[in-house]
Amino acid sequence: MKSGAKPNIVFILADDHGAWALGSAGNDEIQTPHLDRLAQAGTRFSNFFCASPVCSPARATILTGRIPSQHGVHDWIRSGNIDRGKLDENVSRDGVFRDEGSAADYMHGLTTYTELLAAHGYNCALSGKWHLGNSTMPQKGFDKWFTIARGGCSYMRPDIVRNGQVQIADRYITDLITEHALQYLEELSAEEAPFYLAVHYTAPHSPWERSEHPERYVKLYDDCPFHATPELPPHPDQSPTCPTGQGEQRKELLRGYYASITAMDAGIGELIGKLTQLGLRDNTLVVYLGDNGMNMGHHGIWGKGNGTFPLNMYDTSVKVPAIFSHPGIIPSGRVSDDMLSQYDLFPTLLEYAGLALPVEEGLPGQSFALLLKGEGDGAQRKVVVFDEYGPVRMIRSKDWKYVHRYPYGPHELYDLRNDPGETVNRIGDSLYKEVITALRSEMSEWFRRFVVPERDGVYAPVMGVGQMQPYDRGNAVDGMFKPLIKPGSTIP
Numbered sequence: 001m002k003s004g005a006k007p008n009i010v011f012i013l014a015d016d017h018g019a020w021a022l023g024s025a026g027n028d029e030i031q032t033p034h035l036d037r038l039a040q041a042g043t044r045f046s047n048f049f050c051a052s053p054v055c056s057p058a059r060a061t062i063l064t065g066r067i068p069s070q071h072g073v074h075d076w077i078r079s080g081n082i083d084r085g086k087l088d089e090n091v092s093r094d095g096v097f098r099d100e101g102s103a104a105d106y107m108h109g110l111t112t113y114t115e116l117l118a119a120h121g122y123n124c125a126l127s128g129k130w131h132l133g134n135s136t137m138p139q140k141g142f143d144k145w146f147t148i149a150r151g152g153c154s155y156m157r158p159d160i161v162r163n164g165q166v167q168i169a170d171r172y173i174t175d176l177i178t179e180h181a182l183q184y185l186e187e188l189s190a191e192e193a194p195f196y197l198a199v200h201y202t203a204p205h206s207p208w209e210r211s212e213h214p215e216r217y218v219k220l221y222d223d224c225p226f227h228a229t230p231e232l233p234p235h236p237d238q239s240p241t242c243p244t245g246q247g248e249q250r251k252e253l254l255r256g257y258y259a260s261i262t263a264m265d266a267g268i269g270e271l272i273g274k275l276t277q278l279g280l281r282d283n284t285l286v287v288y289l290g291d292n293g294m295n296m297g298h299h300g301i302w303g304k305g306n307g308t309f310p311l312n313m314y315d316t317s318v319k320v321p322a323i324f325s326h327p328g329i330i331p332s333g334r335v336s337d338d339m340l341s342q343y344d345l346f347p348t349l350l351e352y353a354g355l356a357l358p359v360e361e362g363l364p365g366q367s368f369a370l371l372l373k374g375e376g377d378g379a380q381r382k383v384v385v386f387d388e389y390g391p392v393r394m395i396r397s398k399d400w401k402y403v404h405r406y407p408y409g410p411h412e413l414y415d416l417r418n419d420p421g422e423t424v425n426r427i428g429d430s431l432y433k434e435v436i437t438a439l440r441s442e443m444s445e446w447f448r449r450f451v452v453p454e455r456d457g458v459y460a461p462v463m464g465v466g467q468m469q470p471y472d473r474g475n476a477v478d479g480m481f482k483p484l485i486k487p488g489s490t491i492p
Helices: 033-040 055-064 089-094 113-119 173-189 215-221 248-277 342-352 430-450
Strands: 008-014 043-045 123-128 142-148 159-162 165-168 195-200 284-290 322-325 334-336 384-389 392-397 400-405 412-415
Touching (some): 008 248, 008 342, 033 248, 033 284, 113 123, 113 195, 173 195, 215 248, 248 284, 284 342, 384 430, 392 430, 400 430
Parallel strands (some): 008 195
Antiparallel strands (some): 159 165, 284 322, 384 392, 400 412
């Protein structure tokens, strides 16, 4: 990397990839050779947390550095991704967008780091999932734009945005995302400016049926016993937000989940290979991150934070895989247990690119750029992270986790030093009264400091089945969030 040169950034974001589902994280059944090599060539963080355990709020936090109660995205965006006028005849006839109305600008008035990178000479491209409203037009600093029309989609017949129109493609969406990313790398490499390439896979989000994934990946797991994931009785609060199964059905779902990760891993291998071929690898920071965690039977839950109702904050829901690699800059083969959050990415990526932070109040994150480069040991960082999902909030240190559900509970306390699997809720134990008081006080003070009152999630009727329009308590209307649907119903 030339002295003074701004680094290129390739930011790879997965959808519903649990931190446990990596070979480099100790899972000896899943096949992720390229991600494992990326981890060996850089630093993997074992305690990296999402800001909210569901996709759209987490993605908004990554881009803005703000928590959901600042940016106002509190659930996965169910309506406002596209405008009906952008649908071609085939899509309309299929009827797959019957819940959609007019495109909504969920990111209005929010500054993203991609806008700041673009303002300072970076060329920005997106290949893959957006899911932050108004998918049909490039925005937030992006010039090149290939995306998914809504959020989730079929793997084999995905709804995509091409030239501002929504179409159904007869291709495996993971391959399409990889191919557009490779094309963008070719185009970006021919320009003088540094670049930011966002590669947002839909994998490994459901559907996981065998027919949804190339057979060459599914058959890798035909004889897998799946000992790496627990087989437990169903959680009593399981929500209908995710396919569930026991026995052979459990294995079928896990085959699809694992296969989708291995297929994505193959695409990531192609991306790293293309960077090397173009002579860009030494001047490129590669980031791999999950948007939220995922339970595939963990705690008896299938799904993430909305895998249960009341919404949950188990580590399997809030921890995400996080790998950072830049040859010669970031130490290789390192595993860090420093506690970091997605709201730390905004200041980190800007500092890494040599840009000053904007003069804005209320940014909760801290840059860990020096930690990435091995120039700091993390000792000066506050070892507490916070999460929220509507009226559910969490504070977590290395030893304790406290979950508070407004207004009435139930609340939870876990002694992580002695119970890392979060199996025993200590909330009613009088021995921990002082711990609860201290954690609740610290959590309340932190949120009081950063919450924007009109976007406060404590007052948002979030139930985990979709946000219908941008949230502002001053302009709240009925139907802003979908009501909880009956067990057995299908989530579109």
